[in-house]
Amino acid sequence: MSVLTPEILVIEDEPSQVEILRFNLANAGYEVRVEMDGEEGVRSAIEQPPDLILLDWMLPNLSGVEACRQLRRVKETRHIPIIMLTARSEESDMIRGLNTGADDYITKPYSIKELLARIKTALRRPIISIADQKLTLGKLEVDIDRHLIKYEGQMIQTSPTEFRLLIVLMQSEDRVLSRNQLLDLVWGISSEMETRTVDVHIGRLRQALKKAGGAGMIRTVRGFGYSIGQ
Numbered sequence: 220m221s222v223l224t225p226e227i228l229v230i231e232d233e234p235s236q237v238e239i240l241r242f243n244l245a246n247a248g249y250e251v252r253v254e255m256d257g258e259e260g261v262r263s264a265i266e267q268p269p270d271l272i273l274l275d276w277m278l279p280n281l282s283g284v285e286a287c288r289q290l291r292r293v294k295e296t297r298h299i300p301i302i303m304l305t306a307r308s309e310e311s312d313m314i315r316g317l318n319t320g321a322d323d324y325i326t327k328p329y330s331i332k333e334l335l336a337r338i339k340t341a342l343r344r345p346i347i348s349i350a351d352q353k354l355t356l357g358k359l360e361v362d363i364d365r366h367l368i369k370y371e372g373q374m375i376q377t378s379p380t381e382f383r384l385l386i387v388l389m390q391s392e393d394r395v396l397s398r399n400q401l402l403d404l405v406w407g408i409s410s411e412m413e414t415r416t417v418d419v420h421i422g423r424l425r426q427a428l429k430k431a432g433g434a435g436m437i438r439t440v441r442g443f444g445y446s447i448g449q
């Protein structure tokens with residue numbers, strides 16, 4: 220990641236959208252790279268990993284959903300925040316988008332101001348003290364520096380958002396965090412996300428833990444929030 224100027228890869232096939240994004244992102248101080256097809260976008264992201272990817276849902280050659288899946292599968296792009304851009308607004312579509320590994324989701328037509336706020340949130344890194352570079356909870360280990368999660372030595376893959384969510388939960392071990400607290404700690408105070416988003420990401424994190432043998436570590440406190448424990 221370049222420290223001063225984060226680079227955003229825009230994967231979008233509508234020329235008018237591309238121009239709007241290129242102009243506004245550059246204006247906001249970002250480096251912008253554009254690919255107008257899904258396959259090229261994935262290749263470009265892997266060859267030269269950007270700091271964030273804006274990914275359109277409907278793309279030629281490879282859909283945004285499939286591109287997202289592929290980007291999450293390889294080590295070069297696994298940790299890069301992905302925001303999906305889409306004309307769909309159904310909640311089930313949102314969940315489907317998040318389930319493929321996107322960190323966030325914004326529906327067209329969106330306001331540039333809102334998009335920039337989402338980008339800023341996605342680029343945020345967890346605030347972690349040096350003493351906390353490695354976290355352990357029973358058989359679960361997290362190496363924050365190397366972006367690695369292991370359960371009983373087995374690697375667990377997550378998106379950057381779930382990674383942050385796990386860290387926040389582990390730092391508050393055995394305490395219950397409300398959905399609003401989690402939104403605040405993981406997504407940032409200015410976030411206008413709905414608390415439903417927390418549930419979706421918790422669901423994904425649970426799935427990932429379960430696959431590695433860590434089912435039941437994340438507990439739901441009905442009507443309130445979540446906690447993690449052994």
Ligand code: CA
Nearest residue numbers: 232275277278
């Ligand atoms: Ca499109």
